[in-house]
Amino acid sequence: MKDKELEELRRKKLEELKRKMTYPDKPIRLDSTNFDKTIKEYGLVVVDFWAEWCGPCQIIAPIIERLAKKYKGKVVFGKLNVDENREIAVRFGIMGIPTLIVFKNGTPVGKIVGAVPEEHIEASIKKFLS
Numbered sequence: 358m359k360d361k362e363l364e365e366l367r368r369k370k371l372e373e374l375k376r377k378m379t380y381p382d383k384p385i386r387l388d389s390t391n392f393d394k395t396i397k398e399y400g401l402v403v404v405d406f407w408a409e410w411c412g413p414c415q416i417i418a419p420i421i422e423r424l425a426k427k428y429k430g431k432v433v434f435g436k437l438n439v440d441e442n443r444e445i446a447v448r449f450g451i452m453g454i455p456t457l458i459v460f461k462n463g464t465p466v467g468k469i470v471g472a473v474p475e476e477h478i479e480a481s482i483k484k485f486l487s
Contacts, residue, residue: 397463413472
């Protein structure tokens with residue numbers, strides 16, 4: 358029985374290491390070619406809907422960068438430029454930017470609108486970590 362438990366523990370650790378290695382430590386640039394695949398491929402994805410001309414978007418950009426590093430292996434962060442990908446923004450009802458949508462297994466489970474403090478974003482993400 359001990360060997361079986363040890364083997365299971367090794368398998369779980371190996372899976373965790375593989376996941377950490379394949380999760381990026383910076384936001385992925387999303388567009389119509391990779392959006393759907395990305396939100397389904399990873400368990401938890403936070404997508405930043407933004408635009409270059411948006412001042413509040415520029416304010417939260419470094420926050421997203423920090424959180425991507427901090428949560429590598431647990432959460433993938435993506436950035437989707439709404440000016441270049443209007444159809445996806447419309448699909449998710451984006452009315453103002455920045456908007457962050459949290460996807461769990463490809464399904465939207467949370468939304469944050471506006472430039473909010475890092476602690477608020479992090480608390481929202483932690484609710485969906487399991």
